[in-house]
Amino acid sequence: MAPEEIAEILKDTFGASITDTEFESAHPRVVVAADAWPEVAAFLRDDDRLQLNFLRSISAVDYLEDDKFAAVYDLASYRPGKTDSDAWALTNAVAVQVWTDRNDPHIPSVAHVWRAADWHEREAYDLMGVIFDNHPDSVEGLNGFHPRRILCPDDWEGHPLQKDYAFPMEYHGIPAVTELNQTRPIH
């Protein structure tokens, strides 16, 4: 099923919350509003026409100039072949994009829909700073709960992949700069 048809189905079931679609690009995707995203996700997985049961990846992208984060979910439906020996088919490959404001980035977590989302969301939070609400493995932070960090140490400040990320000068006494008169570590 082509991404356009999927967008049609979503539009007439959810209407307003499908805010935008983007098909001319090499990565056709449907934009969904953040608050309606968990229902849309559940629908995408359970609807028998779509059956998007495989979450391939979640990529958080930083749009510094228009002050927004985007979480791009790449989904696919793995359908078994006619008989056991037949290869499974990868159909309905579609991407879903969810925008969120840059200074207070909150997107509801879909870890309860696809178990794979658990680690991807933790990584997106850890590296980009997008907070996924009621994530199964969340921790009490400064402002409310956020997913636990997965790659960086638990007490690391800042999120490295943000465009305006300031490199720390040292971490627990370990200097980030080896040359003497460097104000800012050259990476």
Next chain:
Amino acid sequence: MADVILESQPDINADLSSDQIQQQDLQTEEMLVNMGPQHPATHGVLRVVLRTDGEMVLEAVPHIGYLHRCAEKIGETVAPYQYIPYTDRMDYLAGMNNNLAFAQAVEKLTGLESEITERTKLIRIVFAELNRIASHLVSFGTYGLDLGAFTPFLYAFREREYILDLFESACGARLTYSYITVGGVTDDLPERFVDITREFLDYFEPKVHEYNLLLSHNHIFIKRTANVGVITAQEALDYGLSGPVLRGSGVNFDLRKQPGSGYEEFDFNVPVGQGEKGTVGDCWDRYIVRVSEMLESVKIIRQALDKLDGTEGQETLHKKGKTLKLPADEIYYEIENPRGQLGFFVRGNGSAIPDRVKARGPSFCNLCVTEKVCEDVLLGDVAAIIGSIDVVMGEVDR
């Protein structure tokens, strides 16, 4: 006897560095054991915190990030053809496949794909499949090591040496090749490459049957791996597993068989776990899928080498890759890496340097299942399960 204070369970996710955990650990019946970054059974720097009671492991929580080099941040500062060496270091056992994934993603994004000649495509497939054999040989050898059989490791590495010699003759490197770049391959094949590869394939094929006799059908090996760490097909899909781990659970899905993967004209079949020795989706199934995949790769390479003879003299150089301008668009492209589906999300903004590069590492996704699989198993099985998932930490931490 002194009474042992039975407090609540130790909080496994507490920050283990503080000595407070040390007290908590002593009082309770259960023990928190650090199958820490330095441990022979964790391939590379993976730390698994086990909450154990005697020999039984009640809960296993993997902690990753020890090899995190933030490759994705560097992706936003260098042009694609300069980023190829970074993709080598992600899954350092399958450098060729990583280069291929990133190169094809960028080519598809910029439309350079139409100019890739037939010969380049064939060379890329030969090298990708050779690297798949080398990577599976390493996983076969280390899996034997995890279960205490030292000998298969040596045989596997003896065979892998020839593949590395082939790579060295082609691109001069043995581990981090950067041979497949955006727009083609760095340089053409050395003169007797095709004959030597054919010699190697004839030598290698009977060896796989020898391994099966030595390890796969060894009674103790079966006892240690059958019915251990079972992952059902539904769980595999739900956790987003891919590659031999997914196929081990009975899902006959291989990206190379999907349309548009470039493997259409080769005929090979995809080994899938049938629960021969135990239930479908146990450690033995994942292991035997990898071993039989090596035989399939040999078939592919043979067919590719035959086709390669007819494509002498075609252009394979990568001049165009250097002066590439990325459109203001994004793409997500996956290929079948030995460990699973390696995907690259590349977003350009009109200039030569990409705006965002994200790598979807198969080991990263496969590792998240250990928490569920390693519940109520014995200590010996934790090593068997992690070994069967075949994790490379470079790819998990990126």
Next chain:
Amino acid sequence: MASITLPWVQRDTEKLSNYREKAIRLLAFIALAHIPIILGAWFLLDPLSTKPADLQDSKVLLVPPLCLGSIGGMLLFAGAAFAIYAYELIGRVLSAPWVAFIIFIGAIFGIVIGVWLHAEILMTVQRDWMPAKETSVIPFVGIEYDHTVQSIYQNNLEGKSVDFPLIGAISIDTPILAYLMFPLQFPLVRDLVAVGGIIGFISLIPGFGIWWERKVAGRIQSRMGPMRAGGWHGWAQSAADGIKLAFKEDYVPPGGDGVLFRLAPYITFIPPICAFIALPFATAWVFRDLDVALIFILAMLGIEVMGVILAGWASNNKWSVYGAMREACQMVSYEIPMGMALLIPVMTAGSLSLTGIAEAQSGGFWTWFVFVNPWCFLAFFLYYVASLASCKRAPFDLPESESELVAGFLTEYSGFRWSMFFFGEYVAMYVVCGLAAILFLGGWMSPFPASSAEWFIAQANIENGMLQTLVKSLLAANPIWFILKATFLFFVQLWIRWTLPRIRIDQVLYACVQVLLPATMVVLLGNTLWILGVSENGLNLGWLIAIDGIINKILAAAGVLTLVGIVGIAAYGYRNNKKLVGWLAVDQLPGK
């Protein structure tokens, strides 16, 4: 001998060389200091005087230490000085291809023949020429001694000579024989010589065993194993490891229990060596022929468990606690099947003492207990599996399993303590293999029936006593046969280790409690009924005896087949190595 000089380490050569100079000068001085003692002793005591009257008690007591001891001391120190002076030359000589092998094999045969010759002369002297037996008491110590040798001269027996087959007749005139023979009459001295022999052999086992294991592992894994240390095929690899381990840092984990940590290696290291007290190499070649030798050896292997548990427990490391726990389960649960499997040969031989059991198997290889009846055949394999588990080898090496428990109870051990654990483990392996060889493979009995020795001597009508003993030892019984069989079983343990993966702890206990123990009991029962049926004073069933004969022949044939098979396959593999491994692989191998 390439001397590796690390560029950044300033080796002030002259400081080093004058240490060497000082050492050589000191040793030479001590050697020279011996000369006046020697001259004085020889001049005053005049040991070589042939007048029998001179051989008083005091002289016979003083000559060995003063005359012979001082010469020995001088040679020792002079040798040490020369060794330091010309170490390059010695290094070159030792690393020449065949020198090491000759020294190694020569040492073993030298010790064996030397001790044997000494005993032969003492027996001929005491049996043939010693008329009256007077004894007198050594003054303050109050120890009695007889004038065995001294009496020879008082009864003017000069001119007598002892004829040796190879060396020819040695005349007894020279009194020097008295000084060699005199100390041997005291049981304490004989025990010390025996202890020296046993400790020598025991320290050979790990040295040889570790080198051989690495060679066998190499060959199985299509590589060469150690090739560099000490020249030909890295024969000095174990020596090199030993020296390296001795100089490693003496690390004791801070949190653990230091006293127990240091004590544990001894508790694992001493019992296997004590087991050699009761292990007979040949009828007369045993330190103490205990009547409970079998159970004594089992007891010693049981105590070794305690050392391993303490080691695991005292190193304050979670992994070693796991190793210790596994150790406790595994070794104890395997002692019982092992103990019972040993009862079966005891029952077939009808005697508990090891020498008795070996004597019962002297009628050629078909009388060995492995082939005697089907139950003993099974018992051999049950015993062998249990012994693998009780000395932590091959599929059962869970206590120090590298891939799961880092290194089990050995995690915190390094340096010399670590090597003591391994010393104890290899000696325990050899004890277990020796026991299997004696009980099931006829110990020091040769594969040919004992009667064949007499038949051969009669045929070739050899009169000379020495030659007869030589033939008897080859065809009938000789410690070398025991060493060969035990080493073959040792090899099988190495072979198993490098081919099989490791089983899990619950499978170990399942295998023992639910498989091995019932099987041993069944075999025990079967064997008792079988013997009852076969033996004359028992039920003496005709048909059973017939079956027994047939089965014996079949099993013996099976034994020969396996041996021929192993040797044949090895020879076949060795000859066309290229075809088997694959022609690509051969030229990659280093060395050769």
Next chain:
Amino acid sequence: MDSVAAEQGRSLKDHMDDLAFYIFAAISVASAFGVVVSQNIVRTALFLLGTLGGVAGLYFLLDANLIAVIQLIVYAGGTLILIVFGIMLTSKSPWAEFKPPKSQIVLAAFVGLLMFIGITSLTLSGEVNWAARATKTPLATSPKVAEAGEALLTTYLVPFEVDLTAIGAAYLAKTEK
């Protein structure tokens, strides 16, 4: 190499025997004392090994080889390992302390004193003619012991069974929990 020269040096053998006797006795008493006093459970287990080993040594001196070896196997090899196994299952750290309350210590000391007085009075009172027993009557020649051993073998297997079932039970009980 053995037993060729007939044994005459009476005094040397006797010297050695007496020395050995004193050594083994000293080991047993010292380790027994250690068992009672030591706080660290694992050390008590080690001292127990010392006591049992010392007693086994004494049996060897009395040429009662079979009983000595059985002592070694059943006690030092079996029961002791069982005790240590029990210790390991219950407490996890090498510094597992064993601090009995004060009242138990006093009671134990009292009972110990009572026993001590009983035994010493018996030995010093002289009714028992120690001198007669002192001469080492050589036990019957070894074969008889061997037969006795074999007979015993069938009976001493029972402690082995107990030993095994205890371990099996310990292990199975643990896994059930």
